[in-house]
Amino acid sequence: MVRVKDRWPPGHARTPAYLRGKCGIVERSCGMFNNPEQNAYRLKPDGRELLRVRFTMAEVWGDAAENPDDILEAEIYEHWLTPLD
Amino acid sequence: MPHDHLSPSGHPYREDNDQPLTYWQTMEIAVRELLVEKGHITAEEVHAQIDAMDARSPAMGAVVVARAWTDPVFKAALLEDGSSACRDMGFDIGPMHLIAMENTEDTHNVVVCTLCSCYPRNLLGLPPDWYKSREYRSRTVREPRKVLAEFGVNVPTTMKIRVHDSTADMRYVVIPQRPSGTDGYSLDQLADLVTRDSMIGVAIVKQPGV
Numbered sequence: 001m002v003r004v005k006d007r008w009p010p011g012h013a014r015t016p017a018y019l020r021g022k023c024g025i026v027e028r029s030c031g032m033f034n035n036p037e038q039n040a041y042r043l044k045p046d047g048r049e050l051l052r053v054r055f056t057m058a059e060v061w062g063d064a065a066e067n068p069d070d071i072l073e074a075e076i077y078e079h080w081l082t083p084l085d
Numbered sequence: 086m087p088h089d090h091l092s093p094s095g096h097p098y099r100e101d102n103d104q105p106l107t108y109w110q111t112m113e114i115a116v117r118e119l120l121v122e123k124g125h126i127t128a129e130e131v132h133a134q135i136d137a138m139d140a141r142s143p144a145m146g147a148v149v150v151a152r153a154w155t156d157p158v159f160k161a162a163l164l165e166d167g168s169s170a171c172r173d174m175g176f177d178i179g180p181m182h183l184i185a186m187e188n189t190e191d192t193h194n195v196v197v198c199t200l201c202s203c204y205p206r207n208l209l210g211l212p213p214d215w216y217k218s219r220e221y222r223s224r225t226v227r228e229p230r231k232v233l234a235e236f237g238v239n240v241p242t243t244m245k246i247r248v249h250d251s252t253a254d255m256r257y258v259v260i261p262q263r264p265s266g267t268d269g270y271s272l273d274q275l276a277d278l279v280t281r282d283s284m285i286g287v288a289i290v291k292q293p294g295v
Contacts (some may be wrong), residue, residue, distance in 0.1 A: 014200060016200060016250065016252045016254050017251070018226065030253075030254065030255055033254045036253070049188070050253055050254055050255075066228045066229065066230055066231065069247070070245060070247070071245060071246065071247045072247075072248045072250060073247065073248070073249050073250065074250040074252045075251070075252045075253035075254065075255055077253070
């Protein structure tokens with residue numbers, strides 16, 4: 001299990017707001033990519049592992065979930081994830 | 086009022102684009118002209134690149150799907166590494182990182198990009214306008230069943246929906262389920278059935294004649 005960090009730094013980030021603070025499991029690793037938070041400002045980007053994280057709709061939307069068992073998956077960079085195991 | 090005038094077809098004339106350029110339109114022209122002036126690229130190369138992008142269409146993806154339906158070894162390779170499998174078929178998909186997701190009896194996949202409008206352009210060509218709309222982007226992650234129903238796809242509650250939010254570097258193509266009644270079909274006949282929307286996950290591939 002991992003949790004998406006509930007951080008709100010200024011500037012460009014590719015972690016959707018609606019997933020911050022939510023828990024999921026790693027579906028797969030996509031490999032290393034340039035950190036978009038540096039890339040966006042033409043800073044020399046560090047390599048970051050990109051992970052696909054699987055969430056349940058119940059986790060993302062709580063009682064408002066349309067169907068709690070449906071799945072949502074998104075790509076999240078490693079520095080936005082806290083391992084929970 | 087010019088916009089009250091209708092063309093002979095009964096449709097209003099489109100207004101001329103006489104308004105000033107936006108900041109980014111000006112920037113694009115300035116950068117392009119500088120690159121040409123300094124000899125880094127030519128106007129012909131720019132045009133050739135636009136042509137190359139316009140030449141990409143859902144037909145490329147349809148061929149990939151048809152092959153996945155008929156060739157289990159290829160399907161396994163496509164699910165393992167979407168980019169390599171498409172390149173091995175001879176498609177120039179550039180540097181795109183592609184993931185293929187297979188619809189099954191149990192699971193229906195649908196693709197969205199909530200942050201902007203990421204789309205597998207190098208395989209399917211330009212995205213439809215609705216894909217970039219705020220409604221599609223915000224609602225598909227929140228109420229995918231309702232959105233799919235509006236597209237005419239009613240996913241039974243016995244099936245799971247898997248929404249893929251294309252948030253970063255990967256691009257997605259859905260392998261729809263092969264319709265029944267297509268057993269003797271050739272690759273070309275199968276590819277003709279595969280629509281753009283079915284590869285985004287907002288349509289199913291219909292049995293011909295049904």
